[in-house]
Amino acid sequence: MSFKPRNLLLFGATGQIGAFILDALLSARDEFERIAIFTSQNTVETKADSLVRLKKNGVEIIVGEISDEEAVGKAYEGIDTVISAVGRGAILAQIPLIRLASAAPSVKWFLPSEYGTDIAYSPASAYEKPHQGKLKIRAYLENKIEVPHLAYTYVVTGPYADMYVYLLGEGPRAVGGWDAKEKKSTLVGEKGEGRVSLTTMKDVGTLVLATLRHPAESWNRALKVNSFTTTPAAIQAEFERQTGGERWTDVTYTSLPELRTLENQAWESGAPTAPLITLRRIWAEGGTLYEKRDNAMIGEPPVQTLEEVVAQELQRVNS
Structure with a gap:
């Protein structure tokens, strides 16, 4: 595969997990021509200092509402890879984002907000109530009539350590x-x-960056990755x-x-x-366990340990 992501657009980049993904991408800023985030006017008003810092680090800020299809379509111009980190309450809002990405000439790859529990771990997963939104997103992305030309990757991390x-x-x-x-x-x-297999929020960013570095291994599949078991x-x-x-x-x-x-x-x-x-x-019940994890497929990036997680938690509660 000759494709290499160069122009990125992130949704939910200032949220809890999106911030870690964006930090990881900025650690490899020279690998990309554009790193853009799509954010709301409310974020502009409430997180102004953070956005100023991002601009200084070469992040392009695109302001709009994800429900505004014209604004989203314009944001996709020149973008080849879309990364979504929207929260659970906005999971289904990704369907129009995917539809518009599929129609955008430049967009080739979409990473939906999949980070967390594997929603297709076993046949029983299809009936779990928290999974229903993400299951609909997968069904839409894999529908080659609705989304004929867009590659996808599900970065499945298990719970956040x-x-x-x-x-x-x-x-x-x-x-x-x-x-x-x-x-x-x-x-x-x-x-x-x-x-139980766990992934730190910092490592979610690390693993997304590693995924982008390995498109041939990652396209059109779920990557089961984690920090430790x-x-x-x-x-x-x-x-x-x-x-x-x-x-x-x-x-x-x-x-x-x-x-x-x-x-x-x-x-x-x-x-x-x-x-x-x-x-x-x-x-x-073991719904995060696999015979073999997929970290090696994306270059076996360095990940955090249980010892580090506990130390960070102790530092948090004692600060």
Whole structure:
């Protein structure tokens, strides 16, 4: 394949995960002719200082609303690769973005906002409630009648390690997580021994950049990539090691049946934590594990370790 991405456009670049992707691209600024971001007027007004810094680093700022098809179409002029990092609430807004990208003469490659849990891990994945929006995006991208000339790549990372280790407090404690400040935790699964593959948010950026560097290996496929595979018990042991070596006394466990009960109750009551609980159940069931990950296909980029994640979390809570 002779294609090499040179002119990039990012959606959601100032959001939680988009900022890490943009940072990674800027670390390789000389590899690209253009790095542009499409952002709203609200972002211009609320993140003015950040946008000034981006401009100084050679980022082109295009202001508009993603619902404005004329503005999006104009933004695609001269762009060959589109990267989306829109949040869960805007997942379906990608359909017109994809349609317009397919119609744009210069655009060849689209990376949708796929970072996270594998939505096609098993036949059961098609019925998981949090997956439905992303499943519709995949179906649209793979429809060669609707999108005949646009290549795609799904960068599937599994849960974000940075968030996995401090979710305690965002929902019922039994959902699982670690409170490093109070030295208390809840481990999901039998003795916390279930394996889970995690990716740091920084590494999402690293892995997207590596994907762009390997189009021949990445086009029209899902890349299953991650930072490391561990267990809740191993995370607990690492927290204890980095907090003086003593056992934490406030450690509880949630079985998978208990987690399923919490999940059903959350959906029935309309709790905002319901998608989170479903995702944690999927992770605890092994829905991020593969016989072989795809990091090597994109050059085996350097990734962070569990030790680094725990150290960063301890620094966060103690700062």
